[in-house]
Amino acid sequence: MAEIQARLQSLSEEFTKFQQELQTAVQSRQKLEAQKQENANVQKEFERLKDGENIYKLVGPVLLKQDKIEAESTVNGRLEFIGKELERTEDQIKDLQEKIEKKKGEIIQAQAGLQAGGGAPGKVAAKG
Amino acid sequence: MASGNSETINLDTLSAQQLSQVKKQLDEELEHLTSSFTQLHAAQSKFRDCLRCVQDKNKSPALRENNSILVPLTNSLYVRGTLSDASHVVVDIGTGFYVEKDIKSAAAFYENKVGELGASIKDLEAIVQGKTNNLRVVEEGIINSMRS
Structure with a gap:
């Protein structure tokens, strides 16, 4: 009984850990998407560039003039990396997500085991 | 970013608890979308301000050649200067890159940006509308399930 409860405890801890990891991963994906978008916009702008329009790159507090080819390769490199x-x-x-699903299953199983073992099943956080 | 889940579930089959969970999720999504909506609007109006500055008919007075202007050196220190070239501006195109454009193509650039954002705003509006509808349906479901 206490054994199952302890197992359930550790399972739900692992579960929340995975959920937190998932959240950070989703956040970083969002950030990457935004960066990709911004760089793609810059790339498009370079393509539209007309003669006599100069590219400058912000380095610290100053704007440095830069070749179109160089700037393009920088942006392409960034896009590839992103x-x-x-x-x-x-x-x-x-x-x-797979891991979370699996843990969910394990938690449900453990809870069922606890219920079968009699007594009121203490509700351990198993909310998705 | 939330993938369009085309799966349909009959609301009658859900319990009140499940329904309120769905409602909570929808509330969160809606909040997120609405904040994106305001951000898009803010961005658009920023671009619109830039556009107004470079458009011919109501060009910013600072963009007139040989006009005396004050150039900020720091927040509180200015020097007097005159603009030698009022036909070119440097435009921030993102990720630390700037392009020196003539006034005309700068205006085109900003017009384009405003248009793009307008399209995004429209799309988002439709999504928000859809979500609001979903939320209403779920709320009705909750009320119904409480009655029965």
Whole structure:
């Protein structure tokens, strides 16, 4: 009885830990999406660039003139990096979601075991 | 960002507790979407201000050539200057990049931005509307389940 309760306790702790991890992963995905959007906009703007329009890059407090090719490759590099990061976070999120589902199942099982063991089942946090 | 879940569930099959959970979730989503909505509006009006400054008909007086202006060196220190070139501006296009454009293409740039944001606002409006409808239906469901 106490054994199952202790197990349930540790399970729900793990569950909340996974949920927190999921939340941070979702947040970082959101941030990456925003960065991707911003960089894509800059890339589009470079494509629309007309002759005689100069590109400057903000370095600290000053604007430095920069080649179009150089600036383009910077942005392309960023987009590539962000794309990879996005993929990685996406995988992480999927992985965490699976883990959470599994833990949920385990918690339900443990609760059922507790109920079968008699006594009023103390409601241990198992809310999705 | 919330993926459009096209799955439909008959609300009658849900318990009052489940319904209130759904309502809570919808409330949160709606709050998030509404705050995005305000942010989009704020961004759009910022771009609109920029557009107003570079448009011909009501161009900012500071953008007139040989006009005397005050250039801020710090928050509280200014020097007098005159604009030697009023036909070009430097536009922030994001992620630390700036482009020197003539007035015309700067105006086009801002017009474009305002238009893009307007489209996003419209899309978001439709989504908010849909969510509000969902919320109303769920609330009705809660009331009904409390009656029965």
